[in-house]
Amino acid sequence: MKFEPVTIKQMARDLNLGISTVSRALHDSHEISEETKKRVVAYARKLNYIPNPIALSLRAKRNRSIGIVISQFNNPFCSQVVHGMESAFYREGYQVSIVQTSESAEKEMKAIQYLSSRVDGLLVSISSETKNTDHLKDLYEKGMPIVFYDRVCRDIQTHMTLSDNYRGAYEATRHLLDQGCTRIGFVGGAATQPIVQERKAGYLSALQDAGATIDERWIHYLPKGGVHYVETEVAMDRLMRLPKSKRPDGLLTCWDKVTADAYRYLRRHEISMPEELALIGFSNFPLTDFVSPSLSVVQQQSEKLGEVAAGQLIALLQSKRKPARFQTEVLMPEIIIRESSMRLVTDSSRLKKKTQNLKTKR
Known part of the structure; x- marks a missing residue:
């Protein structure tokens, strides 16, 4: 490009x-x-x-190196996405450099600056703290090919790959309603993140379509993205300290680590799942089928997401001119129903893993 x-x-x-x-x-x-x-x-x-990264690459006759900006190395979703990316780049003879932001806008800016003169293109997932994306806009305008994945910047016209966050949250909330939950809470990441707002929109739409109650006291954001357990703990405390008649009986968590930490909180405080609180959350953590109770999740197609995003960037790098149209690829997540949210059980076999593919288009 x-x-x-x-x-x-x-x-x-x-x-x-x-x-x-x-x-x-x-x-x-x-x-x-x-x-x-x-x-x-x-x-x-x-x-x-910022020195023109493309000019530097051309002088070096390109180094066939790609920069990947992720939020956290220890996030299974991120590691799975990167695995998909690496596989695609390896087939095309590219090497990758990976930098994590730890959900920090400052670290993101430094990561972008560090990578800009060392790589031929960038794959970026925006940090939870990032509100101003001028550093990315400036770099893109200077000629650096950038593709966004998962957490995208819609102010920059380029390729993007993401999950259908709205549909995933909608179907997860519908499941809780179908299990008899009438007071459903929502704990997301940073309110500034588009994917959090998309997931919240799906959650609210499901409640509205069912004529269920919506209470702002049941909705909580985590400004730091839930990087630290204490953020989720505070949100859960606020939910569980409400009067019993006003306390949520179902909960949708919208971030991998937040889901794990909410589960940890409920176990630590001996709050039974799903009897007292039915829990389902976005998560790509392994072993969710082996904890007790097993955890219901909205699971994203992480490796495929990485492969598709990598393919988009490779196409940009191999193109001789700016594309006439940029593509936004939206992948459907998968709802996996397990014990933590199954309140209505008539057959013990239903407690085993039940997978529901999301085929309904938005």
Whole structure:
């Protein structure tokens, strides 16, 4: 993919200096006076100038390296996505560099800056704290091919791959309603994340379609994305300390770690599942079938998501011009019903894993 790059030529013109002078000043050359260096560097900082990554790659005749930005290494969903990406890139002869943000906007900016001059393209999932995406927009406008996956930036016109978050949350909430739950809570990640809002929208639509009660006291966000257990603990405390008649009898958790931590909270406080609280949550954690009670989950097609996103980036890198249209691939999640949410059991065999494929289109 070839966009119109932003070069030091513009800076040279604005400063009324030669291109080579600006370049040498930025590289701290002894041939350039200190006064000129300070002037050039100050102007570069003012413009938030980043050396053109594509130009650097072309000089090096491209290094066939891809940068992957993830939220957490220890998140099974992320590791599964990366596995899918690596498989696709390996087949095409690309190497990958992986950097985690730990849900920090600052770490995301540093990761992007670190990778920008070292790779041919980027696969990015936005951190929970990220509200301003100018660092990504600037880099994209300078010519860096970027594909978003899972948590996307819709302000940048490029390829994206994500799960159908709305449908996953809708079907999970419908399941809780079908099990007789009448007061269903929602614990998500950061409210700024589009996928959290999409999941909340699915949750609310299911309640509205069923004519069920919606109570704002049952809805909680975790600004740090639930990275630390205490965030989920506080939200669960607020839910479980409501008067018994107002306390949720069903709960949808919308983040991998939040789901695990909500389960941990209920076990720690000896709150029975599903009798006191029926729990289902987004999760790609392994072994959810082997805990007791076994955990109902909305499971995303993580490895396939990684493979598709990688294919989108490879297509950009191999293209000689900007595509006429960008593609957004939406993958359907899978609802896996287990003991933690099965309140209505008439046959012991129904307690075994029951899988429901989501084939209904949004």
